[in-house]
Amino acid sequence: MEIAYYPGCSLHASSELYDIQSRMVFRRMGVELKEIEDWNCCGATSAGKTDDFLAIALPARNLGIADASGLAEIVIPCSSCYSRMIVSQKKLADDPGLKNTINAELIKKAEGKIKISSILEVLVSKANSGEIAEKSIKNLEGIKPACYYGCLLTRFPCDVEIPDSVENPQGMEIVCKIIGAQPIDWSYKTDCCGASAVINDTDTSLLLMSRILHDAVARGANCFVTTCPMCQLNMDAYQEQVGEKYGIQKRLPVYFITELLGIAMGFSPNEMQLDRHFIDPFGLLTELKLI
């Protein structure tokens, strides 16, 4: 089976490990991720915040390429890319004038055919169909993740139907439980880590991250699990600084969902490039004899 795939800039750069892991985990389940040809940057938050036209037009080019691929579904692991593509598809459908203006500049026209899925949406369906369980050889009992969704997976700047609860989503919990992990219940699963504010308004972002870390620790989580490369990088690369500044002693490894799945499916830390984490990802796995 083939699904169209949009990695986006993060997965080609700082979060390349997530790209590698996604392909591995899906291939194991018999799904080939077909990267769409010659895709461009979706504009991310920057276009969204500063240029209303580019915010719709940049993702539209990718949507046109995806539509032309003939595949029925496209999976987008990065939450920001996912959000921008969904919003663009919706705006184009609502505004035929804008759609014509943009399509006039494009070689492959955005037609609005392809179904846009987050990586979580696809994984939940694989959990429910039994395909994840079937390919898993290790039980992750003892892993107690705080499932961290962040902002963009459930909240959109316009009306969008999502397949999970907005305030208390459960998709990641469903996937984690299938492989034996024991996700904890907590209050900050959809809170914001500050995303790019970590660069241009660092103190605000550190404050937001401190609340997230604090609650996860207080609830007894022993790691975070996330699907968003920005959430992962922020919580991973800045956790030390956050902990120091706000007096939180404990450090929690920040796993991509593909890493927990990969461990369950028997991939080695090396294959998954776990050495590219900031907070030690090995200790917990070794302690639980998972690696």
Add this chain to the structure above:
Amino acid sequence: MSSQSVVFKPEISKPLLQEVMDRSGQNVLACYQCRRCAAGCPVGDETGVTPDRLIRMILLGEKNEAFNNLLVWKCVACYTCGTRCPNNIQTARINEILKQMSKEAHIEPLNPKVAAFHNAFLTSASHFGRVNELEFMSLYEIQNTRSELKRGGGWRAIVDKIKDRAKLGISMMKKKRLHFKLDKIKGLSEIKRLYAKAREKSVDR
């Protein structure tokens, strides 16, 4: 709270209100000040101004206040306010529009770094069609240093900041999370056309 009475002058309020509503697509008039937005806003404590307050400023035509408050510049676009608003008002969109309007009016931004960041990102995306994090961060730092100097900021502060950034860069490098290859797309001419269209649209305004 002061007991100062609120003055409403339609001839002052209307132009601002209308422009914000048209450009953001948000029905600001529907706000009934229930403050559900305020309860969920993660930066509200810091900014002092919460979404409901900002909306009130717009309704009253308080242009200066609406442009120069921390919420507009610290909003992290988490969309919590809009998701919870019973009237579907997305304050994040309003914040975006207010930033654009203040730029058009040549008002010095409260946090120039936010503007520099997004400019640098979009510039980088236009060069190759994909963003190279290294190129983009360098563009951002150059813009920042320039505006810091223009505002009379001392060298010391700039040097400290660059050192900080270098520290992060080095740890990113150690973790092999920096990427030196430039990804250039074949359809760059399409991207250039879209940017040109975007410029046309902003001149129309």
